[in-house]
Amino acid sequence: MKRLLIALASTTALLTSAAMAQEVPKIGAAVYGLNAEFMQIWSAALEEHPAVVNGEVKLTIFDGRYDALVQQDQFETMITQQFDAIIFVPIDIEAGAAPVQAASDAGIPVIGSNTRVNSDLLTAYVGSNDVESGYLEAKSVLDAIGCEGNVVILEGPIGQSAQISRLEGNLQALKECPKVTVLEQQTANWSRAEAQTLMENWLTSHDGQIDGIIGQNDEMALGAIEAIRAAGLNVGDFAIAGIDGITDALNAVKAGDMASILQDARAQAQGALDLAIFRARGGDYEPQSDIWVTYTDMPWNGGADAEYNVPWTPVTTENVDKLLAARQ
């Protein structure tokens, strides 16, 4: 009898919350992991979205803890709790397909952000083209060394979508400079410490030969800079570039040590949230984030596009102070 009462009570609670959800859409954001700076900026931008601040939507962020299975479980949870839309940043391009399928079967729209997933069931995707960033950063290194000389490439974990695409971009730019030799190309797993060790060893085995360093992210470029310093060499003698625009890299750009290409986490997050709310309300919604005003190259188009491409911003000595100020 007691158990029955509890069951009744919880059913009522569920019904009430379902009724409330009719008014305030529940949006879930499943991100691959919150340990690194980039996804923290991304998550913070979601929380700062006008619709979240005004209480027009109820936002829950799920930390995937870098585990595809954890993300899948979180999708099950959101489906059970009848979320109205899901924003998805998968850990893996292939493993992300199953949860998207499950949500789609339950009739919940899924908006991809930042990282791609190999599924045609995604309602829309807001991200930046990694091939483009790979091209831009390699180009900045090659321009600096006059399209001639020797470079090394510090790669992300082999097989991750960002590594594959950024390498493709790197190679595109390298093709334009046939006089440039790639001395070494090896993974440092996005890690500053690993890149530092690798670079120390390369500076030994290619003593005085390395002109440029293409780091597929900022962390690894920063590790290379530390290795150069530790070897007693002059950082200014090397052309170094990274991608993402993390705070340490912005400071290094300011100091003239490297070049970086900013990936706008805020635009990726807020753009995806506008699309998620748009879908959750069945099309009755106008976007509220200011990013649609900032990026005229990325029009809202009535929320109907399948893909929104957030442009990259090369960090320069001119814009770095403004970007740093925005981080405070």
Next chain:
Amino acid sequence: MPRTDTNAIGRWLSPERRAHLVQEYGIFLAFLLLVVVLSASNEFFLTGRNVSNVLLQTSINGILAIGMTFVILTRGIDLSVGSVVALAGIVSASFATTSPTAGVAGSPYPVFVALSLGVLVGAASGAIIGVIVARFAVPAFVATLGMLSAARGLTLIFGGGRPVPSLTPEFRWIGTGNVLGIPAPVIILSAVFLLSWWVLARTRFGRYVYAVGGNPHAAKTSGINVTRIKFIVYVISGALAGLGGMILTARTGSALPQAGIAYELDAIAAVVIGGTSLAGGVGRVTGTLIGALIIGVMNNGLDLMGIESYYQQVIKGALIVGAVMLDRNRGRTA
């Protein structure tokens, strides 16, 4: 070789003596062999700068592995060191940063405050583990697995998940400085090694560590305070992890919350390759140091030859298992 006790040479080459020789010098010979092979196959390997690099790259794992040796000698294990590295790194860095937003006070504290805090944080983590293992008899694997998770969480909480950049030159000295061309981390590793060697080989505490690992019941009945010894080894391991974390932070120039992931595995690998038995009671820090050097030399040599890091992992795996098989074999002959 027949066993003869009648002449000196025969005695010198007795099975016990031979087993002893393998135990004492086998790992050292393996290390020399590796150095010879790498020197022959790569012209840069034996250059002064590369030797300095290898020592530098070995220093953090060496320090962690020496702490791990104390723990493993008592039949324990410390899985928490990688997380403690990150925690001590971020706490100490918060007191040594010139960044107005990332630090604790807006301006850096004197460097000894930051450095002491890093060691203290590590020692405190070790003390918590020590109490749980020694006083409440929770298996070391479980207690330190718990700390692995908790310390990582505390790191993220303390730093808000963000890195702490812009460290003072004084703090960075322990990672990037040098004395007469010898990198500071190498000097610190040498000091830690010499002190640990002396403690284990020459002090009563050292003898007790071996006794506790060799036979805890016998140790207890002979009046050794087993609880106390066990507690202290985890404090040592934690404090050294704290020290290693600060050196890592000083080297990379920024305290990263995701630093040190899986460092405990390299430390355990160095201890095992160095011939310390996971069953406790047998092993030496000299072996551990050479074990750490073997890992460092191998990674460095394969990098110089341009071999992909994925192969390095396979080779390291084979090395660990091979070392333990040698250890088993040694157990039978000795």
